[in-house]
Amino acid sequence: MDERGAAVVVEDDADIRTLLAGLLTQSGFEVHQTSNGTDGVRAVMEHDPVIVTVDLGLPDIDGFEVARRIRRVTDAYILMLTARTEEIDTLMGLDAGADDYITKPFRPRELRARIEAMLRRPRVQQSAGPAVNGELWSTSNAPLSSQAGHGMSAGAISAPGTAPSAAPTPYSAATASEAATRHEEISYRLDGLELFPNLYRVTVEGVDVQLTPTEFILLRTLLTSRRMVRSKAQLFRTLRDEEPDAGTFVSDADERTIEVHMGNLRRKLGDDPRRPRWVETLRGVGYRSAGLPQAGDQGL
Structure with missing residues (x-):
């Protein structure tokens, strides 16, 4: 390889x-x-x-x-x-x-x-699952340290509301402690949604939502910008790993791609643009988070 x-x-x-x-x-x-x-x-x-x-x-x-x-x-x-x-x-x-x-x-x-x-965009990776009966469980049979891969193996990920196709594997207290230390960071919470930046994980009401790397970056940018409005050009530059206000050229087609990605993001989150919970559109201006996100320990 x-x-x-x-x-x-x-x-x-x-x-x-x-x-x-x-x-x-x-x-x-x-x-x-x-x-x-x-x-x-x-x-x-x-x-x-x-x-x-x-x-x-x-x-x-x-x-x-x-x-x-x-x-x-x-x-x-x-x-x-x-x-x-x-x-x-x-x-x-x-x-x-x-x-x-x-x-x-x-x-x-x-x-x-x-x-x-x-x-240069982060990839959405699976991480440790929720605590079950006081133990930390994985969504695959591999140790957490080996789950840095990028694919979604068959049976490792379940659709919301369905049971995993394979039995989860419990972690020892030492492994759980090591995992918590390695991934310790803040999360961003807003009205039932929670985003874990380093884990590339998003949950809504505790249920994992699978986003593409592009969708994850857009959501993370809006949450970390708090209530600051981000234009479509700024968001597209962020996807190109540039400073939002770099002033580099962004075409109309590029801005339209942001609209499509935002539409897909809303659909996956179940966010109604007419009554937004998380992503708010300001017509002719751009996008911002629909509320003020709270930062705190991820608490897996």
């Missing part, structure tokens, strides 16, 4: 597939290539990649459906590639779970820059 982990390229054009594989290999990834969506989803499940590139126009299932299927099993970064220039296609890709998109033809330097910008 190369230093940065695995990457999967889902692309039916052989020349572009070779180009993408070469760029990712040069960036330190072990690359696995597929020419159709079905094999691409299978490769993702087999290799647990850090990043996946998905072509929109595939011979069997389209890139939207591929992204949706991939997003169900992993929090890998998804970069959508499309030859279509219509904005609706880009927005549909983001809505399907992609983190970013790039249109063909593209410059290799631009593609590499977008990949590096995505990799």
